[in-house]
Amino acid sequence: MLMSISCSNSRGEKIVTLDFWAFGAEGDRVRQFVAGFESENPGVHVAVQNIPWTAAHEKLLTAYAGNSLPDICQLGNTWIPEFVVLDALENLDPSVDSSNMISPASYFPGIWETNRIEGKLYGIPWYVDTR
CATH class of the missing domain: 3.40.190.10 (Periplasmic binding protein-like II)
Structure with a gap:
């Protein structure tokens, strides 16, 4: 939006x-x-x-x-599925695919995948921490 x-x-x-x-x-x-x-x-x-x-x-x-x-x-990545179900998030794949600044290869695969739901990307990791 x-x-x-x-x-x-x-x-x-x-x-x-x-x-x-x-x-x-x-x-x-x-x-x-x-x-x-x-x-x-x-x-x-x-x-x-x-x-x-x-x-x-x-x-x-x-x-x-x-x-x-x-x-x-x-957005906390544990909230992504909930907001995807609400159709409140935009699929970011087209933007990332055309970006010269964001490359999935620059991220740990595990953290990148936490932002994917049913194969679609809904978030760009900013940082990783443990709790």
Whole structure:
């Protein structure tokens, strides 16, 4: 789902705003990446909302029910099957296939596969940890 807010920059060009929900401490880390992304893509603004992990799942389900999911979000890979069943996630295979930045070979096969449901890719691994 891509949502844009009609805004213009000083040259009168339309600016697309992408809503990014980051969970936990990653919200601060994402902002560092966003600044570089926005400077390389002047027609795009990324609005980062930091959400505590304790509220993330409920907030995502509420947003789904209200048809107001973010454009991009961090998602625990154990939640992927649930959101695939809801048809709330986009198949990322076409985007990855045409990307010159994301290569499945750059990831551990096991972590890459945790983002696949019935052969379709629904997430790009960002980091791996143990609990």
